[in-house]
Amino acid sequence: MKIRLSILAMVFLSGCSTGTYESTSEAILGSELGQSSSLLLQWWIPSDKSYEYRLSDHEKNVRDKNLENCIESLGKEYPKPPNTEIRAIQILECMRKKGWKLFREEIEIS
Numbered sequence: 001m002k003i004r005l006s007i008l009a010m011v012f013l014s015g016c017s018t019g020t021y022e023s024t025s026e027a028i029l030g031s032e033l034g035q036s037s038s039l040l041l042q043w044w045i046p047s048d049k050s051y052e053y054r055l056s057d058h059e060k061n062v063r064d065k066n067l068e069n070c071i072e073s074l075g076k077e078y079p080k081p082p083n084t085e086i087r088a089i090q091i092l093e094c095m096r097k098k099g100w101k102l103f104r105e106e107i108e109i110s
Contacts, residue, residue: 020075020081021070021071021074021075021081021087021090021091022071024084024087024088024091025067025070025071025091027084027088028042028088028091028092028102029042029043029044030042037108037109038106038107038108038109039106039107039109040104040105040106040107041104041105041106041107042102042103042104042105043102043103044063044067044095044100044101044102044103045100045101045103046059046099046100046101047096047099047100047101048099051103051105063100066095066098066099066100067091067095069098070091070094070095070098071091073094074087074090074091074094078090
């Protein structure tokens with residue numbers, strides 16, 4: 001839940017409050033400067049893998065297709081998209097059902 005809330009805060013602050021599922025997806029994966037000179041990065045990994053896992057080319061294609069499918073199906077199900085926070089939760093949940101989780105890493109910049 002902590003990751004979801006921080007992702008929602010990041011998406012909300014990124015300024016895509018009246019966007020589409022695609023723009024929300026891009027905001028979820030966007031990097032941003034954190035507090036005290038740190039960089040926050042997010043990326044999708046298989047639910048059963050750790051953050052150190054590196055995706056094969058095939059897995060990258062599957063991830064991309066799954067994300068495209070989520071964006072497309074949510075767009076059809078909700079032709080008038082809900083607010084940014086709800087869209088972000090819907091994308092996270094759709095990807096979770098497809099076997100993906102969002103990993104977040106904070107890198108200190110010195």
